[in-house]
Amino acid sequence: LARLYHFLGELGASVLTPRYSRYVIDLNRPSDDAPMYPGASNTELCPTRFFTGDALYQDGCAPDPAERQRRRRLYWQPYHDALAGELARLRQLHGYALLWDAHSIRSEIPWLFEGRLPDLSIGTANGTSASAAVADAVVQACAGQSRYSHVLNGRFKGGYITRHYGQPPHHIHAVQLEMCQILYMQETTPFAFDEALASQIQPLLKKMVLSPRETLRSCYEK
Numbered sequence: 001l002a003r004l005y006h007f008l009g010e011l012g013a014s015v016l017t018p019r020y021s022r023y024v025i026d027l028n029r030p031s032d033d034a035p036m037y038p039g040a041s042n043t044e045l046c047p048t049r050f051f052t053g054d055a056l057y058q059d060g061c062a063p064d065p066a067e068r069q070r071r072r073r074l075y076w077q078p079y080h081d082a083l084a085g086e087l088a089r090l091r092q093l094h095g096y097a098l099l100w101d102a103h104s105i106r107s108e109i110p111w112l113f114e115g116r117l118p119d120l121s122i123g124t125a126n127g128t129s130a131s132a133a134v135a136d137a138v139v140q141a142c143a144g145q146s147r148y149s150h151v152l153n154g155r156f157k158g159g160y161i162t163r164h165y166g167q168p169p170h171h172i173h174a175v176q177l178e179m180c181q182i183l184y185m186q187e188t189t190p191f192a193f194d195e196a197l198a199s200q201i202q203p204l205l206k207k208m209v210l211s212p213r214e215t216l217r218s219c220y221e222k
Contacts, residue, residue, distance in 0.1 A: 028159035123158030129166025
């Protein structure tokens with residue numbers, strides 16, 4: 001994803017990139033490991049299963065409570081400290097902040113959902129993490145083309161990062177984009193980045209980021 005979103009540097013955006021696999025710890029889950037989607041299959045803070053539902057660890061090797069606590073301290077907490085600090089800095093500097101939480105996932109994962117996902121799943125926690133104007137700007141950016149399907153607050157409404165940090169009354173607006181990996185890479189071994197596919201989706205991604213930014217500028221910079 002860092003390679004796919006390389007254009008963010010041109011926009012002057014702050015970029016916070018995780019350094020470790022989500023199989024070590026999932027930064028988009030709450031530290032207490034509460035389910036994000038009650039009633040559905042959920043992944044854990046320290047995942048013990050692949051997205052197929054198969055066990056990630058051999059019998060007896062899954063992280064115990066002490067190991068999960070160690071991972072929270074070493075990996076989860078520093079990331080969130082950095083994110084909270086950067087959002088506070090940006091809000092102090094500009095009067096507002098836009099958090100774009102970029103994710104990707106295989107287009108078909110029967111263990112988690114039926115059928116094929118829309119290409120682009122936009123999440124604003126059912127409208128609580130970003131203003132309606134911000135959500136509309138992202139959706140309108142997608143509506144201007146027909147190649148890629150999109151949905152707002154569908155199966156993926158936004159994880160912990162979106163829900164926790166998105167606080168429109170305090171001028172922080174958070175949007176999660178969960179996009180199908182097939183749009184820019186191989187979804188099976190060797191999971192290679194596909195430059196041709198990536199170059200096709202990047203202009204739309206850039207527009208999806210720029211549109212809400214311009215909306216917020218018009219709202220706050222008067």
